[in-house]
Amino acid sequence: MKVVVLGAGIIGVSTAWHLLERGHEVTVVDRQLDAALETSFANAAQISVSYCEPWANRDAPLKALKWMFRDDAPLLFRPRVPFGEGWQQWRWGLQFLAQCNDAAFERNVQQLVALGAYSHAALKDVVQATGIDYHRLERGIAHYYTEQKSFDTAGDAAALMRKYGVARRVVSTAELLKIEPAFSQFADRIVGGTYTASDESGDARVFTQSLARRCAERGVEFLYNHDVLRLEKTGNAIESVAIRARGTSASSIKDAQLTHLKADAVVVACGSYSAPLLRSVGVDLPIYPGKGYSATFKLRKPELAPFVSTIDDEVKCAISRLGNELRVAGTIEVGGYDLSLDTPLAKARCRMLAQRIEQVLPGVCDTRLEEEGGQPNFWCGLRPATPTNIPYIGKTRVGRLWVNAGHGTLGWTHGAGSGKAMAELISGEAPSMAFGFYGYEHSRRQPGLSAA
Numbered sequence: 001m002k003v004v005v006l007g008a009g010i011i012g013v014s015t016a017w018h019l020l021e022r023g024h025e026v027t028v029v030d031r032q033l034d035a036a037l038e039t040s041f042a043n044a045a046q047i048s049v050s051y052c053e054p055w056a057n058r059d060a061p062l063k064a065l066k067w068m069f070r071d072d073a074p075l076l077f078r079p080r081v082p083f084g085e086g087w088q089q090w091r092w093g094l095q096f097l098a099q100c101n102d103a104a105f106e107r108n109v110q111q112l113v114a115l116g117a118y119s120h121a122a123l124k125d126v127v128q129a130t131g132i133d134y135h136r137l138e139r140g141i142a143h144y145y146t147e148q149k150s151f152d153t154a155g156d157a158a159a160l161m162r163k164y165g166v167a168r169r170v171v172s173t174a175e176l177l178k179i180e181p182a183f184s185q186f187a188d189r190i191v192g193g194t195y196t197a198s199d200e201s202g203d204a205r206v207f208t209q210s211l212a213r214r215c216a217e218r219g220v221e222f223l224y225n226h227d228v229l230r231l232e233k234t235g236n237a238i239e240s241v242a243i244r245a246r247g248t249s250a251s252s253i254k255d256a257q258l259t260h261l262k263a264d265a266v267v268v269a270c271g272s273y274s275a276p277l278l279r280s281v282g283v284d285l286p287i288y289p290g291k292g293y294s295a296t297f298k299l300r301k302p303e304l305a306p307f308v309s310t311i312d313d314e315v316k317c318a319i320s321r322l323g324n325e326l327r328v329a330g331t332i333e334v335g336g337y338d339l340s341l342d343t344p345l346a347k348a349r350c351r352m353l354a355q356r357i358e359q360v361l362p363g364v365c366d367t368r369l370e371e372e373g374g375q376p377n378f379w380c381g382l383r384p385a386t387p388t389n390i391p392y393i394g395k396t397r398v399g400r401l402w403v404n405a406g407h408g409t410l411g412w413t414h415g416a417g418s419g420k421a422m423a424e425l426i427s428g429e430a431p432s433m434a435f436g437f438y439g440y441e442h443s444r445r446q447p448g449l450s451a452a
Helices: 010-021 060-067 085-098 102-130 154-163 173-179 181-189 204-217 271-279 344-360 408-426 441-445
Strands: 002-006 025-029 075-077 141-145 169-171 192-196 221-223 226-234 237-245 259-261 265-268 288-298 309-312 317-322 325-334 378-385 392-395 401-405
Touching: 002 010, 010 025, 010 102, 010 204, 010 401, 010 408, 025 204, 060 075, 085 288, 085 325, 102 154, 102 204, 102 408, 141 173, 154 169, 154 192, 169 173, 173 181, 173 192, 181 344, 204 221, 204 408, 265 271, 265 408, 271 288, 271 378, 271 401, 288 344, 288 408, 317 344, 325 344, 325 378, 344 378, 378 408, 392 408, 401 408
Parallel strands: 002 025, 002 265, 025 221, 075 325, 141 309, 265 401
Antiparallel strands: 141 192, 169 192, 226 237, 237 259, 288 325, 288 378, 309 317, 317 325, 392 401
16 A cells, blocks of 8 residues: 655654555655654653553642643643634643543543553564664653652552553652662652653654664655645545645745645644644544653763653653753643743743752753853653543544544654554554554444454
């Protein structure tokens, strides 16, 4: 089959790789000059099968309300005017609230763990087959708490993960510091933690770009620097995809001069931008952008920097070592498609990341801001979030149109498996996991089944 994949992030490139492995002819389209230059560029670097709790839980509404006027809040919901694109935010928010109960939380966790375990195995297979080096650290992921009230609930979260096959366990402060001594300078603030040895970390951008190069070497066509203008539908099926090289204005060329890609299957893997593209042909999915931030600091004292990737529960950020740098990433801002880093709000959220690292690992990194002579490498990306945190993977009701989007903060964790599952579904195979694939409703109703 001939397949066109729209998007060259971790999801799109993984999809291309697994389609190629099954003998399909693949073309990948992306508006950037290389793979992984948007949401996959500078994420938290964690493969966190065991830390996949949905944002929607029974405590989320009150926390979101409390945090609404804090510029550095972990989850910031800034309501927009409920018209046009703003209506999508409000709709998403209402659907999110409907998931804020214990039954929905556990149901969503079960799905996310199933996809995570499947994806982690798929990632290991790809690494073994390709030998890609991406600052991989197989040291597990730790989670420390600074508030006793929050730590008191850690056992429940760990037990839920163990129920679905993930060996996450509660540890004391002393045991946490044995697992990762780098946090000893912050020990007086830590009341306890959890740890999962099977998780890992690594650079998603480096992995994705390396995998894209291997795909290209084996015949996948990458059309970088091209905009996807529209999905062209005839009847109830996609006839072609209209694309145009960037830098060519609409007024300077005729429509006939556009490139129209025809394929047996078209996979939309454009992250947060998947939703408006799909709506243009009548596929309406609640995928909305959550703006996340990161900072990548040079290490001043590498010998004191952590090797175990860690989650800071108080400010909801992740800390991962990438060679001689430290990546800290976190916070979610549900407020549209803005990617500015120079607004007062964005600066406050970036500054919080730098300040937190200096509190937790004093003197270990160069956390100076640019105006202070530093190079903090601040970044932001749009996490394509669904109200459940469960991505949409499967076939749409429009012929020849498939979707692989909505991975939220877990794109790196779920990328390899989502790509493999997508390729399997297109090839008529049944992915071996209990996951509700989009367009295969029987698998949602019967959790023990995959799409067949």
